Amino acid sequence: MSDCLFCKMVAGVIKPDVVFEDDNVLAFRDINPRAPVHVLVIPKQHVPTLNELANPELAGQLLQAAAAVAKQEGLADNGYRVNINCNKHGGQEVYHLHLHVLGGRQMAWPPG
Template identity: 60%
Template sequence: MDCLFCKLVNGEIPAKILFEDDDVIAFEDIAPQAPHHFLVIPKKHFSTLNDLALEDAPVIGKLPIVAAKVAKEKGIADSGYRVVMNCNEQGGQTVYHIHMHVLGGRAMSWPPG
């Protein structure tokens, strides 16, 4: 498999790691769209949200918990932040390993795009 995020999980490519446990890893986005922009991903490969099953809930449920933990550590939890998960081409997904974008440090507009 030639998945960028699987390579990151396996230590084949560098990243600024913010959190890591057996199931999840959080790291700085390499092309930030806000003053604070990091990604939270499951270590297990899932190409899109459409590939998830109910039995994946314990791992996938950790993503927002880790997002909130890192947001608090970065000092953006109280002022607010945006969480985004894209699915497939029209949803804006560019890396086909599910990931949660966490953006903060500035006011966000609505609608998002």
């Protein structure tokens, strides 16, 4: 999608701070971090929200990438949070599915 911020990152038009990439997934540091480590994990294929994620294999790849990022960033042993916001009331701001990997501090509950 030509107007999608994350699709522009996948296409190389915008250069994010990439921490992980494979054939189907791109992960990069959030420009407005909410924790000491805040990485976004996205499918390279445009999927607007979690509601449209119809490919279980891609869903698994996104979760595996989130776990790989957490391990790479040194979060795996102490713990981390993986969050998906869906649509307006869920707090989604960019309508390209993305997982937030957050860590480096104690997470609060409930999140808000």
